[in-house]
Amino acid sequence: xxxxxxxxxxxxxxxxxxxxxxxxxxxxxxxxxxxxxxxxxxxxxxxxxxxxxxxxxxxxxxxxxxxxxxxxxxxxxxxxxxxxxxxxxxxxxxxxxxxxxxxxxxxxxxxxxxxxxxxxxxxxxxxxxxxxxxxxxxxxxxxxxxxxxxxxxxxxxxxxxxxxxxxxxxxxxxxxxxxxxxxxxxxxxxxxxxxxxxxxxxxxxxxxxxxxxxxxxxxxxxxxxxxxxxxxxxxxxxxxxxxxx
Amino acid sequence: xxxxxxxxxxxxxxxxxxxxxxxxxxxxxxxxxxxxxxxxxxxxxxxxxxxxxxxxxxxxxxxxxxxxxxxxxxxxxxxxxxxxxxxxxxxxxxxxxxxxxxxxxxxxxxxxxxxxxxxxxxxxxxxxxxxxxxxxxxxxxxxxxxxxxxxxxxxxxxxxxxxxxxxxxxxxxxxxxxxxxxxxxxxxxxxxxxxxxxxxxxxxxxxxxxxxxxxxxxxxxxxxxxxxxxxxxxxxxxxxxxxxxxx
Numbered sequence: 001x002x003x004x005x006x007x008x009x010x011x012x013x014x015x016x017x018x019x020x021x022x023x024x025x026x027x028x029x030x031x032x033x034x035x036x037x038x039x040x041x042x043x044x045x046x047x048x049x050x051x052x053x054x055x056x057x058x059x060x061x062x063x064x065x066x067x068x069x070x071x072x073x074x075x076x077x078x079x080x081x082x083x084x085x086x087x088x089x090x091x092x093x094x095x096x097x098x099x100x101x102x103x104x105x106x107x108x109x110x111x112x113x114x115x116x117x118x119x120x121x122x123x124x125x126x127x128x129x130x131x132x133x134x135x136x137x138x139x140x141x142x143x144x145x146x147x148x149x150x151x152x153x154x155x156x157x158x159x160x161x162x163x164x165x166x167x168x169x170x171x172x173x174x175x176x177x178x179x180x181x182x183x184x185x186x187x188x189x190x191x192x193x194x195x196x197x198x199x200x201x202x203x204x205x206x207x208x209x210x211x212x213x214x215x216x217x218x219x220x221x222x223x224x225x226x227x228x229x230x231x232x233x234x235x236x237x238x239x240x241x242x243x244x245x
Numbered sequence: 246x247x248x249x250x251x252x253x254x255x256x257x258x259x260x261x262x263x264x265x266x267x268x269x270x271x272x273x274x275x276x277x278x279x280x281x282x283x284x285x286x287x288x289x290x291x292x293x294x295x296x297x298x299x300x301x302x303x304x305x306x307x308x309x310x311x312x313x314x315x316x317x318x319x320x321x322x323x324x325x326x327x328x329x330x331x332x333x334x335x336x337x338x339x340x341x342x343x344x345x346x347x348x349x350x351x352x353x354x355x356x357x358x359x360x361x362x363x364x365x366x367x368x369x370x371x372x373x374x375x376x377x378x379x380x381x382x383x384x385x386x387x388x389x390x391x392x393x394x395x396x397x398x399x400x401x402x403x404x405x406x407x408x409x410x411x412x413x414x415x416x417x418x419x420x421x422x423x424x425x426x427x428x429x430x431x432x433x434x435x436x437x438x439x440x441x442x443x444x445x446x447x448x449x450x451x452x453x454x455x456x457x458x459x460x461x462x463x464x465x466x467x468x469x470x471x472x473x474x475x476x477x478x479x480x481x482x483x484x485x486x487x488x489x490x491x492x
Binding site for chain 2: 048074089091105
């Protein structure tokens with residue numbers, strides 16, 4: 001489980017996160033929703049350690065990320081996988097080398113064992129025979145799947161997905177959602193998804209957190225979302241603005 | 246001098262310091278180091294060779310043009326070409342050329358990785374991104390640019406000798422006697438000190454500019470331009486400083 005307590009973050013004079021308190025649960029798809037500029041990406045960056053909040057606590061299974069030294073922080077980060085909005089595949093490496101990269105850096109696997117693991121991960125995301133291709137040679141949906149394969153190459157405990165459906169057609173979006181859901185449940189990962197896509201929320205969301213202007217306006221189970229929509233004007237506007245009413 | 250200089254200088258020093266951790270995997274580090282040595286060394290050889298040959302040739306022709314007095318021995322041309330090549334033209338011109346070729350490439354490569362979130366991906370994985378990306382480039386530069394300097398000096402003197410002989414300005418013997426008569430070992434040592442210093446400037450400044458790129462493709466271009474401009478200015482500044490301190 002990941003827990004945030006009283007997290008505040010500013011960029012120069014502009015405060016972007018206000019006293020954030022949130023919980024994200026193991027084995028569940030925890031979705032952060034909200035309009036652009038609401039603080040979702042900054043909150044995710046704070047959680048993975050790419051930004052440092054001014055105050056508060058971010059605990060990964062009771063380990064406070066903000067009080068760890070650089071070395072301890074790196075150890076925790078090895079339990080984290082992240083699917084970036086832009087996929088962030090290394091464009092100078094082949095697909096096989098991209099997925100093998102964390103294994104090469106952090107495991108003592110032999111080249112043959114690494115190759116087997118890469119093939120297993122590719123198969124797990126329904127991709128095969130693209131080992132020698134470069135990221136520029138495959139489609140956006142395939143890149144997302146390779147990104148997931150790279151994220152799960154090591155035995156991770158936490159998966160962060162930043163806008164996993166951005167730039168994808170609706171059919172591929174549903175395939176990616178289904179894949180993320182399967183992997184989360186299969187490995188008991190704490191999965192945090194940053195999304196605008198209400199279809200994703202209703203399809204695979206277990207725990208939902210709605211952000212507005214840098215504050216958590218609501219959090220709860222998917223089954224409570226319709227009731228919350230009636231009570232919170234901003235959440236109602238956000239849901240109604242999507243195609244999915 | 247405004248405060249942004251101190252901000253950037255402080256951040257540059259912290260960037261350099263952040264590389265000084267043991268690499269996550271030594272074999273990966275050495276593989277990257279050899280790749281970078283090949284890119285910087287072999288990749289820059291043609292431009293360094295062409296530049297050096299012509300600089301040596303031009304120096305011979307222009308020195309002969311200025312020696313209008315018949316009282317001055319033509320061996321002086323060999324002396325001037327070899328000394329000026331070792332002291333100045335070899336390391337400084339070579340490194341100014343390399344700041345454009347190597348510096349812009351390093352900055353664009355790292356800058357592109359920054360804007361496409363590849364550096365974020367490294368950091369999230371728990372990899373020391375400056376150590377992984379920039380350290381092999383800096384070490385490769387420090388190893389290979391002095392080697393390129395030696396090649397540049399050799400080719401420049403050879404270019405000067407060829408130009409002298411082909412144009413009939415001076416004979417083979419006159420050139421060699423002139424070049425040998427004033428040779429001091431320290432001149433070569435000084436040249437190598439300059440090459441090491443300039444190599445560090447080119448690779449570290451370019452890595453810094455690329456690493457802290459913000460924005461998109463336009464900003465990657467700006468970072469590359471800044472890398473070349475700042476490296477060139479610093480090379481010229483340290484060229485003067487080293488001459489003052491060591492000569």
